[in-house]
Structures are given as structure tokens and as C-alpha cells.
Amino acid sequence: MxxxxxxxxxxxxxxxxxxxxxxxxxxxxxxxxxxxxxxxxxxxxxxxxxxxxxxxxxxxxxxxxxxxxxxxxxxxxxxxxxxxxxxxxxxxxxxxxxxxxxxxxxxxxxxxxxxxxxxxxxxxxxxxxxxxxxxxxxxxxxxxxxxxxxxxxxxxxxxxxxxxxxxxxxxxxxxxxxxxxxxxxxxxxxxxxxxxTPNTSVLHVAPMFHTACMARVVTQVIVGQPHVFVPTFDALDVLRTIESEKVFDILLVPTMLQAMIAHPDFGKYDISSLKRLTYGASPIAAPVLERALELMPGIEFQQGYGMTETSPVISISGSENHSAAGIANGRVRSAGRPALCVTVRVVDEAGIEVPRGTVGELIARGPNVMLGYWNRPEETAEALRDGWMHTGDGAYMDEDGYLFIVDRLKDMIVTGGENVYSAEVESAVAGHPAVAACAVIGVPSEQWGEAVHAVVVLKPGLEVSSEEVIAHCRQRIAGYKCPKSVDFVNALPISGAGKVLKRELREPYWKDRKHGVN
Amino acid sequence: MxxxxxxxxxxxxxxxxxxxxxxxxxxxxxxxxxxxxxxxxxxxxxxxxxxxxxxxxxxxxxxxxxxxxxxxxxxxxxxxxxxxxxxxxxxxxxxxxxxxxxxxxxxxxxxxxxxxxxxxxxxxxxxxxxxxxxxxxxxxxxxxxxxxxxxxxxxxxxxxxxxxxxxxxxxxxxxxxxxxxxxxxxxxxxxxxxxxTPNTSVLHVAPMFHTACMARVVTQVIVGQPHVFVPTFDALDVLRTIESEKVFDILLVPTMLQAMIAHPDFGKYDISSLKRLTYGASPIAAPVLERALELMPGIEFQQGYGMTETSPVISISGSENHSAAGIANGRVRSAGRPALCVTVRVVDEAGIEVPRGTVGELIARGPNVMLGYWNRPEETAEALRDGWMHTGDGAYMDEDGYLFIVDRLKDMIVTGGENVYSAEVESAVAGHPAVAACAVIGVPSEQWGEAVHAVVVLKPGLEVSSEEVIAHCRQRIAGYKCPKSVDFVNALPISGAGKVLKRELREPYWKDRKHGVN
CATH class of the missing domain: 3.40.50.980 (Rossmann fold)
Structure with a gap:
């Protein structure tokens, strides 16, 4: 082909x-x-x-x-x-x-x-x-x-x-x-x-250089259906284009959806042609989903989880999870089930499958797994073992095969023998009304091996103490998961792909040690 | 995979x-x-x-x-x-x-x-x-x-x-x-x-050793849906099983469908679960289709055209052709359009694509094309050229990409410079009420190069002369297509796959010549 x-x-x-x-x-x-x-x-x-x-x-x-x-x-x-x-x-x-x-x-x-x-x-x-x-x-x-x-x-x-x-x-x-x-x-x-659905158009609004949008473009080429483009995300432009081109399917990241439904002119456009909304990057927050379902009744939500190395989809969470039932049973936070023809396992460090509900590394195999990294045999050998792509994502699978991504494994903190997933702590910290953004890392600790540490950017004009942040967390997550210390900074270091560069945050703490900076 | x-x-x-x-x-x-x-x-x-x-x-x-x-x-x-x-x-x-x-x-x-x-x-x-x-x-x-x-x-x-x-x-x-x-x-x-459609069962009634049924089995394994089996075709058994297992999809050959809808107990079974009927081997006759649509309203017909060498589907004729419109515009006789990911061309002997509506050899390329014939490098090289499977089927494509299979190329007769497709002549001969079965071949002719010759099996107790058969054809097809001669036999030689062995019919006529027996 x-x-x-x-x-x-x-x-x-x-x-x-x-x-x-x-x-x-x-x-x-x-x-x-x-x-x-x-x-x-x-x-x-x-x-x-x-x-x-x-x-x-x-x-x-x-x-x-x-x-x-x-x-x-x-x-x-x-x-x-x-x-x-x-x-x-x-x-x-x-x-x-x-x-x-x-x-x-x-x-x-x-x-x-x-x-x-x-x-x-x-x-x-x-x-x-x-x-x-x-x-x-x-x-x-x-x-x-x-x-x-x-x-x-x-x-x-x-x-x-x-x-x-x-x-x-x-x-x-x-x-x-x-x-x-x-x-x-x-x-x-x-x-x-x-x-x-035959003869339906898709709107390409996520950047086309990115694996997610490119995959959607490839799909549309294979089936020979119309492609509609907007140069870059702009809520109004998207709304207008959906109306004028009767767009059926759109690929977004949750923040784009949020901006779209929050736009003051949202109600002025007829977007009833839109029947499917595929999103990636992260699960959707329940309040955003609820609002979206209210504003766009009958629309089918679909989350794709994957990475460039898997071209890109590993698992899909369908409309069954994007519903009142999915919110109630928690599967709205799932990355869905393995896509057709992709084999997924959650394994321990020895490569042995862990029991359901236990966190391990998510690995995937299938015809979608990359050939390797260009000119990087060592990284390729590390990522691809026996055809399995080692995603580096910590995840667990429930009894019905639904996957839940908990953290990048390298962002996982081991404190006092317990695994703490930075994503969970970040979610708790970010819930504080004064917090604009945050990142949670492990820092060296004589007592705990690693200690949970939060780096926080405050909203303009607001203030909060370390103690208040920690107390806020204590009401939401287990004590051992709460930050032991909090730094306040003006901005987090961000990569070109929009991800927080935790390596840079960790560096000053770990620079004289071997572990922790990668 | x-x-x-x-x-x-x-x-x-x-x-x-x-x-x-x-x-x-x-x-x-x-x-x-x-x-x-x-x-x-x-x-x-x-x-x-x-x-x-x-x-x-x-x-x-x-x-x-x-x-x-x-x-x-x-x-x-x-x-x-x-x-x-x-x-x-x-x-x-x-x-x-x-x-x-x-x-x-x-x-x-x-x-x-x-x-x-x-x-x-x-x-x-x-x-x-x-x-x-x-x-x-x-x-x-x-x-x-x-x-x-x-x-x-x-x-x-x-x-x-x-x-x-x-x-x-x-x-x-x-x-x-x-x-x-x-x-x-x-x-x-x-x-x-x-x-x-998720969570629907398919009934495997065509023999599983055959490429068509095996492909359907493979599909059902990939999606993980229920397989229902009957050992071999029996109209009553099929009707009973559709009812009891709420079968959604079935793969048949048209004669099985005919037997099913002609069964005296047809109306006694609730087969309303059946929503799709896929058939192969040959297009369905319009009267059979009309009767089937009448008896099973809302059922979706789908014809698959292909061969073992293409694992097996080359083209699909969907429900749009299995309708009053399809009967009216003649596309019910089509083999449909190229399946997704299969590239099809109709070419002349030099491999050059012929204009739409012109008969040539149908060739196909795609990830479904076989690796080759076991231990037969010569036949493989003959069938697979530059990745194109040469089907040996004579066909034309209409302006909208619909394929019409006219004959096996080797069964095509060249008479007086005109191409005659044996399938078309057979259809005319078979329309005579006294004819049970027939095969049409080319035999050597000083005057025409090849002459059209019909081999006919009569229905028990009925008789008809060669002249009557030829006269019957003259009312239906062009004069040059009509048989010049007719033989009456008790039975046609049939292969294990149920196909008429035209090679055997041709042999006595051509045995001292090079051309014509293959």
C-alpha cells in the first residue's frame, strides 16, 4: 500500500x-x-x-x-x-x-x-x-x-x-x-x-505538522473525502468554518474545545453538522465535557491516546465514556481500549505483565509501530524491544481493558517507598484558585529518598503560601502524595511542543547526583 | 500484524x-x-x-x-x-x-x-x-x-x-x-x-476452506465478534439458525440465496435480524434480487468480486446497486468499484490502460495481493508483474469507476475479428426453456478463425434442435455472437470448484493445433 x-x-x-x-x-x-x-x-x-x-x-x-x-x-x-x-x-x-x-x-x-x-x-x-x-x-x-x-x-x-x-x-x-x-x-x-461516514468533511485545525493531525489527513486521503483547513486555531474562525462548510468531524485538543464553547459568539453559529469531535493530548475535564454535551447534544466524543512513535493511535476512548455514565464510572478519565490491531500490555521493569489495576509501563505492538529513530540505534533499541514500543508512560488497565495513564514514568516520584504520580499531584495543586500553572517533581531527601516538590506559577495579583498549597492538597490526596515543599516562579520552562521541561526544574536539585535528571 | x-x-x-x-x-x-x-x-x-x-x-x-x-x-x-x-x-x-x-x-x-x-x-x-x-x-x-x-x-x-x-x-x-x-x-x-456493526454475528455457511468464507472468518476474528456455523448449506438449517442466533450478516452465493427464498417454509422463520447479505461468485439475477428485496425489506446486499490471489476482494458492489435504481441503470450487473486500498486497472495486452467502456484484462495491486504461487516461479511471474495481479478476467470500467466482468479472457472467442464473450452467449442460450446448462467455446474455423460453438445439456424430457437454439439467440444478441453450431451432451465436465472445464470441451477440437487449449 x-x-x-x-x-x-x-x-x-x-x-x-x-x-x-x-x-x-x-x-x-x-x-x-x-x-x-x-x-x-x-x-x-x-x-x-x-x-x-x-x-x-x-x-x-x-x-x-x-x-x-x-x-x-x-x-x-x-x-x-x-x-x-x-x-x-x-x-x-x-x-x-x-x-x-x-x-x-x-x-x-x-x-x-x-x-x-x-x-x-x-x-x-x-x-x-x-x-x-x-x-x-x-x-x-x-x-x-x-x-x-x-x-x-x-x-x-x-x-x-x-x-x-x-x-x-x-x-x-x-x-x-x-x-x-x-x-x-x-x-x-x-x-x-x-x-x-461517507461524504463528510473533516476540519484540520490542529497543526498539520503534528502526528495527530497528519493521521487524520492520511485517513481522509485514503477514503477520498473533503479536507477543510483553517490556518491555525481561532475559535471564531473554527465556528464560522464549521457552519459554512458543514464540517462533520474535527480533531482538537481539549483547550481548543474549551475556548470554542466559551466564545461569546458560540451560539450565533449553526454547527449542527458537527457529529464527531476527536481529541487528544489528555483526557477531557468532566465540567468541560458536560458543558460541551449540553451545547452540542448528540455529538460523539472520541479520545485518541498515542504518540508519534505509534503513528499515532494506541487506544481510543469512545462515546460510551463521554457521557453521564462515563463521568459517573470514571471512564471519562480513561485513555480507552487498545485500538483495533494494536496490542497493548502494562508491564513491570522485567517486562512481565502486571495485574489489572497495577501501574506499570504501557507497551504497544502492531503494524503502526515506527521503524525506529533516525540514526539513533541506541535509542531505538531502548524504545523498541521485540517489536514492542516502550512508551515511557505509566498506566494501569482495568478489568475491562480500559487504560488509565497516570504519568510519564520518568516523572514518577518514589517517596518513602511509595509511587507518586506527578500528574495526580499537579491536578490537586492546580485546583487551588490562586494557582495559574504548576509542575511537580521529586527532589532529593535524606528521609524519603525523594520528596514531592511543587513549582507553582500564581495568577496575577493573587498570593498564597506554601503551607496553604500543601493544606489544600491534603484535603484532596493522600498525605504522602502532598508536596513537602513549594517554590513560586514567574513561569515554567516549556518545550517547543508545549510540554513542561521537568528536566530543567529537576536539574538544580540533582546536578551533583546521578539519579533523577533525565 | x-x-x-x-x-x-x-x-x-x-x-x-x-x-x-x-x-x-x-x-x-x-x-x-x-x-x-x-x-x-x-x-x-x-x-x-x-x-x-x-x-x-x-x-x-x-x-x-x-x-x-x-x-x-x-x-x-x-x-x-x-x-x-x-x-x-x-x-x-x-x-x-x-x-x-x-x-x-x-x-x-x-x-x-x-x-x-x-x-x-x-x-x-x-x-x-x-x-x-x-x-x-x-x-x-x-x-x-x-x-x-x-x-x-x-x-x-x-x-x-x-x-x-x-x-x-x-x-x-x-x-x-x-x-x-x-x-x-x-x-x-x-x-x-x-x-x-458492533456486537453482531455472522453466519458461516459458504464452505470455510474457500477464500471468500475464510476472509469473512478473519474479519470476525479481527473485530472479535460472534461466529455462527452451519456445516454446509441447507436452506432450512440456515433459516432456523438465522432466527435462533439472530444472525446479522451472511455470506452466500446467489444460488444459495435463491434456494433460501424459494423454500416453502421461508415465511415461517423470523429472519428480521439479518441486515446484510454478502454474496460472491457472480452478479445476482435481477428477478432473484427483486424477490429477495421484497421478502427481506431493508436488507443490504453487497457483492464482492475477487479471487484467492487477492485474499480475496478486488471490488465491492454495495447496496446502491442492489435496488430498483441499480436494476434500472444496469449496475446490478456490475462487480462494483475498487475496494479501499486496492488499485484496479483495465489494460490491453501491452499493459496500457484502455478507455472506459472498452474491454481489457482486469489487473489489481494492493497489500492484499498474494506472495505468489507455491513452488511455481513461472506461473507467479506470469500472474504478478510489477506487483500487479493479472486476473485473466476480461472487464470494462464505466465512467464512474464501476467494473463489469465480461468473461475469462481465455474463454473469449475471436471470430471474424470480433471479440465474443462466452458468458454473454451462455446467458442467451440458457434463456431457452429447454436448456438446463450450457457452455460456449470457440472452435477452429477456416472462415472466421474461431467459430462460436455451444455445448448444451437439455432439461429431462425436453428437446430442441440446433437451429432452434441458434434462432433463439438471434432474437437476443448480435448475429456474430450467436453459435454457429450446437452439441447436445448429457453433462458438462465440472471442476472441484464447480466451474465448467472448458479446456476439456475445447480439447477434441483443438488437439492438433497450438492455440485454444489452455
Whole structure:
């Protein structure tokens, strides 16, 4: 199988069917395929050879999809650039996998010079609009127009489809090698279990460089349904687009949903076409879910849990958990059950499966598991053992196969012989009305081995003492889980992917010791 | 991926769920998995090593499924025996792929001695009932009971899953090598497009050794839903079982459907649970469809077109064609559109795609295409070119991507420069009220190159002349398509798979010539 196959199928069956919608610009599958066949040739003209990595630094748009399909059609490999990263991080990821071509869209021109001065690759500035390109830029329309269409190279199966850079909270980003089979099997397996409704459109609002949105794009290409794009999340833009394009399915992170339903103009838009909302990154908070169900009755919620290394879905929590019953039985906090064709186990350090309800490391195996990390045999061997992806996530499984993620294992604190999951403590600390953000880490303790320590950012103008924070926690979680100490800071160190860099928080405490900083 | 994965998943999520129903015997997925883990060990005890072929000659039952899963679990490869074949044909297929173990169920004891005297493998006679096995037989229950469960060998991906013998109309049967990925991708791709309804049972009534039924079994294993079995087709048995087990989905060939709806007791059974009827082998006749839709309102018909070499589905004709509209626009006669993830082309002899509406050879590519024919590199190279399976079927595609199969290419007759499809002529001849069966072949002709020749079996007690048959055809099809000559015979030569052996019909005419006999 190969990831442009669905494009050929639509070209054969229904070339007039709607393929892409962006800012009112609508193209059919026939038009999309014709553009892709030319763009592939244009990319080859820019130097792309079979297997070469092609990066794109851009916001969501129909052009981003054309970049994906054009690269694959021409035999290349994607390296979509994390738009949240700084120039040095981007340069690292480009150089690490010898990216041959980097396309930069109009939105990121300000970064191009910095990248050009540091990276091995020379950025190609793409002017996506009509009319001639400004000086120093390449007109995408001109490139497509001037390039003769070529046959699909039809790379597929275990051939590399993308190198997605991930991590950064624990060191240098790693390039996750996803094959065509990885992405295809994840998409098709998901569809097999969670019915895709024919002739419905999906709105791509989460960033397309990210594995979650890319997986949704791949799905829509395989089934040949319409893609609708907004460049980046904006609650009003999303509401407007759902109404105007009768969007059926959307992929969000919970904070986007929150912003959407909290928007003062929420009620002014007819979003009754929206029937499914898939979200990832973390379980949804019960009050947000309740409000969303109230405002959007009949909508089906679906949580996908996974990671780039699993292309990406490991488990799915369906609508049965996103209901009054799911809130009551606690399964709204679950990451769901193993996706079709993904085998999941929760194991101890020796790799032995632990009893249900016991926390261990979640490992997963299936056709969706990455080929490995680019040029990192040691990290690959560490992550992939006998085909099992070791997620690093601490989790337990209940009697019915529902998974509950408790923490990153490396963020787990062992204090006085007890395991404390920082995520649980953070949830308790964050419940204090004066707390804007927090992170909980383990710090060295003569008495406890590690002691629970909270780092807190206060809301503007509010104050609270360490004692008050700890007392607040004591009413919510067991005593041994409560912070023994609290630091107040102005901001938490955040990675390009938006995750708290606990490594940096831990460093001053552990710098003279071996354990604890990773 | 590996084909026992769904079994593990059900064991983890819902071991109490119903797995198999046969003659009132009901077993859960937990029980099934436990039996399979022991049977796998039992098969190893009988000599099965990793990669060894294990045959089964048996009727449909829960034990047939256990044989499939037990063989895979223990690292073996299926070689399900065609129950319609004669002993020499069976022996040929067993010996051809060095089948290590052959299980023979109670229904085929009469063939065991013949097989034992000719084949390299020694048949193991399986007593499937309770109580001690008769002399010379092995109790399946005892074998399962006495064998300690083993871990799944978890062979998968491109590992061989089955060798299915096919052909025989054109020479010796060939062993089609299907990998785990072949069977898995066909099943999952089909589900992705044609929604599987959760917690519904399927009735396995077509013979399980056949690729069509096996594919349906594989699907049901992957999703972990109940399998219901009847040993062999019997209209009353099928009606009774649909009612008692609330069967949702059934796979049939059109003649079975005809027999079912024609049964005098049809109306006595509540078969309202049945919502989908999948059929294969040939398009359904419009009158049968109309009657079926009348008797089973709301049922969704689905035709699958394919072959063993494509594991098996190439295209699917859905409910839109099984309707008054489909009858009116002729698409009821279509083989549907390419299945998700299968690429189909209709090509000329040079491999160039022909225009829509033009007949050529149907070729298909995708993850479902077989690894090749066992030990037959030449036939494999002939059938698989650049990954394309050359089906040997003559077909055309309409503007909307619907495929219409016109004939086996080798059964096509070239007469006076015109192509005549024997299937079309046979349909005209068969319409004569005195004709019970017929086959149309090309015979040598000085004048036309080939001349259309019909071989006819008359209905008992009826008579008709050659001239009358030809005149009947003239009213229905173009003159050049009508038979120039007609032979009357008592019976047509039929292969083990139920297909007319046209090779044998052609042989006396062509024996001194090179062309025409294949």
C-alpha cells in the first residue's frame, strides 16, 4: 500500500468530488491529483530524489496537503517542521536527517533568514498567493504550472513516509521514522472500528505538522473525502468554518474545545453538522465535557491516546465514556481500549505483565509501530524491544481493558517507598484558585529518598503560601502524595511542543547526583 | 500484524463475549483462546513446526475455526482442503506443498483411506464429539485437554498464513500463498469502508476452506465478534439458525440465496435480524434480487468480486446497486468499484490502460495481493508483474469507476475479428426453456478463425434442435455472437470448484493445433 493510493482511486471513480477547501478556495480530487503530479515533478526539479527528506514550515492549508502528497508522489519523505520551535531547534531537526528541501510558507518568512544562516539546507520561500512572487520567493502556482506531471513513484509498504521530530523534554529531538504501512494501518484500523461516514468533511485545525493531525489527513486521503483547513486555531474562525462548510468531524485538543464553547459568539453559529469531535493530548475535564454535551447534544466524543512513535493511535476512548455514565464510572478519565490491531500490555521493569489495576509501563505492538529513530540505534533499541514500543508512560488497565495513564514514568516520584504520580499531584495543586500553572517533581531527601516538590506559577495579583498549597492538597490526596515543599516562579520552562521541561526544574536539585535528571 | 491478534485483544478486553456457536454449543472468547493455545501445542505435538502446512478436510464448525487459529498460534500455515475435490486432487494439493499434518473430520472418514494410501502425509482422523474416540481416531477434546497451553508464536506480516489451492480449470491446481498482511489488509480495508456493526454475528455457511468464507472468518476474528456455523448449506438449517442466533450478516452465493427464498417454509422463520447479505461468485439475477428485496425489506446486499490471489476482494458492489435504481441503470450487473486500498486497472495486452467502456484484462495491486504461487516461479511471474495481479478476467470500467466482468479472457472467442464473450452467449442460450446448462467455446474455423460453438445439456424430457437454439439467440444478441453450431451432451465436465472445464470441451477440437487449449 502507498499513501497516495486513495488519490488515484478518487481520480478513477469520482474526480469531480470535493477534495480541499481553504478560505473559500475549493478544488476537486481531479484538480488535486493534477496539481500533485506537477508539484512532485517541481520538487524533483528542486533536487528531490527518491528517499530524500522534504520539510515544510507552514500553517495549515490546502498547500500543506499538496506538499505531503507531492512529496510522496515524487518518492520523497516528509519532515514537517514543528512551527512552535525556535530556529536552532528547527535547524537541528533539518540537519539531523539531512533534509534536502525546506519549503517555508508566507507565515514564516521571519524565520527563514535565521534558518538559512545556520542550516545545511537552503530554505525555499513559497509564495502561495496568486500573481508573481516577491523577490527571493518562489511562486507555488508558477512551480506547479511550469512542471510537467510525472507518474507516481508509488513508494509504499515499509518505505519511509515521514520523519517526525519529537521529544525535547528529555534531550535532543529524535526523528521518528514512520513507514507508509505504519500510517496506513493506523488509519485503516481506526476506520474499521470507528465508522467513517461517507461524504463528510473533516476540519484540520490542529497543526498539520503534528502526528495527530497528519493521521487524520492520511485517513481522509485514503477514503477520498473533503479536507477543510483553517490556518491555525481561532475559535471564531473554527465556528464560522464549521457552519459554512458543514464540517462533520474535527480533531482538537481539549483547550481548543474549551475556548470554542466559551466564545461569546458560540451560539450565533449553526454547527449542527458537527457529529464527531476527536481529541487528544489528555483526557477531557468532566465540567468541560458536560458543558460541551449540553451545547452540542448528540455529538460523539472520541479520545485518541498515542504518540508519534505509534503513528499515532494506541487506544481510543469512545462515546460510551463521554457521557453521564462515563463521568459517573470514571471512564471519562480513561485513555480507552487498545485500538483495533494494536496490542497493548502494562508491564513491570522485567517486562512481565502486571495485574489489572497495577501501574506499570504501557507497551504497544502492531503494524503502526515506527521503524525506529533516525540514526539513533541506541535509542531505538531502548524504545523498541521485540517489536514492542516502550512508551515511557505509566498506566494501569482495568478489568475491562480500559487504560488509565497516570504519568510519564520518568516523572514518577518514589517517596518513602511509595509511587507518586506527578500528574495526580499537579491536578490537586492546580485546583487551588490562586494557582495559574504548576509542575511537580521529586527532589532529593535524606528521609524519603525523594520528596514531592511543587513549582507553582500564581495568577496575577493573587498570593498564597506554601503551607496553604500543601493544606489544600491534603484535603484532596493522600498525605504522602502532598508536596513537602513549594517554590513560586514567574513561569515554567516549556518545550517547543508545549510540554513542561521537568528536566530543567529537576536539574538544580540533582546536578551533583546521578539519579533523577533525565 | 498477525491474525490471532484479535483473539488476544478480546481475551484482554472481554473474555466473556460470545465467540462461537455451533449446533447449540456456545463458547466465549476466553474459552476459545484457551482451547486454541492448547490445540496449538497439540498440533506441535503431532509434528507441526514453524512454517509447516497443516491441512483440514472438514465441514464448517467451531472446530474449523479452532484449527485455523490453533495452526496460526502454533506458527503453522493453513492448507484448507477443498471438500469438493476427488481424492487424487486432494492428494496432489497436499503433496505439492508438503503438508505436514492433515486433519480429517467425522464427515470425511470415507476419503481418509484413499488419501492415506496415496499421499505423503498420514491423515489424522479427528473425532470431534464428546466421549472416547473410535478406534483409529483422535479425540479432539482429549488432544486439547492433554496439551499444555503455549505462547502464541505470533508469526505475522509477510509470513505465510495460508496456501490455498485454486484453479484446475486450466491445469493442475496452484497453491496461492497468502501472508498475514494479505488477509489482514483485505479484511481491515473492507471494514473501513463498509461499516461493521458492533456486537453482531455472522453466519458461516459458504464452505470455510474457500477464500471468500475464510476472509469473512478473519474479519470476525479481527473485530472479535460472534461466529455462527452451519456445516454446509441447507436452506432450512440456515433459516432456523438465522432466527435462533439472530444472525446479522451472511455470506452466500446467489444460488444459495435463491434456494433460501424459494423454500416453502421461508415465511415461517423470523429472519428480521439479518441486515446484510454478502454474496460472491457472480452478479445476482435481477428477478432473484427483486424477490429477495421484497421478502427481506431493508436488507443490504453487497457483492464482492475477487479471487484467492487477492485474499480475496478486488471490488465491492454495495447496496446502491442492489435496488430498483441499480436494476434500472444496469449496475446490478456490475462487480462494483475498487475496494479501499486496492488499485484496479483495465489494460490491453501491452499493459496500457484502455478507455472506459472498452474491454481489457482486469489487473489489481494492493497489500492484499498474494506472495505468489507455491513452488511455481513461472506461473507467479506470469500472474504478478510489477506487483500487479493479472486476473485473466476480461472487464470494462464505466465512467464512474464501476467494473463489469465480461468473461475469462481465455474463454473469449475471436471470430471474424470480433471479440465474443462466452458468458454473454451462455446467458442467451440458457434463456431457452429447454436448456438446463450450457457452455460456449470457440472452435477452429477456416472462415472466421474461431467459430462460436455451444455445448448444451437439455432439461429431462425436453428437446430442441440446433437451429432452434441458434434462432433463439438471434432474437437476443448480435448475429456474430450467436453459435454457429450446437452439441447436445448429457453433462458438462465440472471442476472441484464447480466451474465448467472448458479446456476439456475445447480439447477434441483443438488437439492438433497450438492455440485454444489452455
Amino acid at each position: 502507498y499513501l497516495t493510493q486513495g488519490l488515484h482511486r478518487m481520480l478513477q471513480m469520482n474526480p469531480a468530488a470535493l477534495a480541499t477547501v481553504f478560505r473559500g478556495r475549493r478544488r476537486s480530487y481531479g484538480e488535486l491529483a493534477a496539481r500533485v503530479a506537477r508539484l512532485a515533478s517541481g520538487l524533483q526539479g528542486l533536487g528531490m530524489q527518491v528517499g530524500d527528506r522534504v520539510g515544510m514550515l507552514g500553517l495549515n492549508s490546502d498547500h500543506f496537503l499538496e506538499y505531503m502528497l507531492g512529496t510522496w508522489w515524487g518518492g520523497g519523505v516528509l519532515n514537517p517542521v514543528n512551527i512552535r520551535w525556535s530556529v536552532p531547534e528547527i535547524v537541528y531537526s533539518l540537519d539531523d536527517c539531512d533534509t534536502r528541501i525546506l519549503l517555508v510558507d508566507d507565515n514564516f518568512l521571519h524565520m527563514a533568514e535565521g534558518i538559512a544562516s545556520m542550516a545545511k539546507v537552503r530554505p525555499v520561500l513559497i509564495h502561495a498567493g496568486d500573481g508573481p512572487a516577491p523577490a527571493g520567493m518562489l511562486s507555488l502556482e508558477q512551480l506547479i504550472h511550469d512542471s510537467a506531471p510525472i507518474d507516481d513513484m508509488a513508494r509504499g509498504g515499509n518505505d519511509l513516509a515521514s520523519i517526525m521530530y519529537t521529544g525535547g523534554t528529555t534531550g535532543r529531538p529524535k526523528g521518528v521514522m514512520q513507514s507508509h504501512l505504519n500510517l496506513w494501518s493506523s488509519a485503516v484500523g481506526r476506520m474499521a472500528e470507528h465508522n467513517i | 498477525y491474525l490471532t491478534q484479535g483473539l488476544h485483544r478480546m481475551l484482554q478486553m472481554n473474555p466473556a463475549a460470545l465467540a462461537t456457536v455451533f449446533r447449540g454449543r456456545r463458547r466465549s472468547y476466553g474459552e476459545l483462546a484457551a482451547r486454541v493455545a492448547r490445540l496449538a501445542s497439540g498440533l506441535q505435538g503431532l509434528g507441526m513446526q514453524v512454517g509447516d502446512r497443516v491441512g483440514m478436510l472438514g465441514l464448517n464448525s467451531d472446530h474449523f475455526l479452532e484449527y485455523m487459529l490453533g495452526t496460526w498460534w502454533g506458527g503453522g500455515v493453513l492448507n484448507p482442503v477443498n471438500i469438493r475435490w476427488s481424492v487424487p486432487e486432494i492428494v496432489y494439493s497436499l503433496d505439492d506443498c508438503d503438508t505436514r499434518i492433515l486433519l480429517v473430520d467425522d464427515n470425511f472418514l470415507h476419503m481418509a483411506e484413499g488419501i492415506a494410501s496415496m499421499a505423503k502425509v498420514r491423515p489424522v482422523l479427528i473425532h470431534a464429539g464428546d466421549g472416547p474416540a473410535p478406534a483409529g481416531m483422535l479425540s479432539l477434546e482429549q488432544l486439547i485437554h492433554d496439551s499444555a497451553p503455549i505462547d502464541d508464536m505470533a508469526r505475522g506480516g509477510n509470513d505465510l498464513a495460508s496456501i490455498m489451492y485454486t484453479g484446475g480449470t486450466t491445469g493442475r491446481p496452484k497453491g496461492v500463498m497468502q501472508s498475514h498482511l494479505n488477509l489482514w489488509s483485505s479484511a481491515v480495508g473492507r471494514m473501513a469502508e463498509h461499516n461493521i
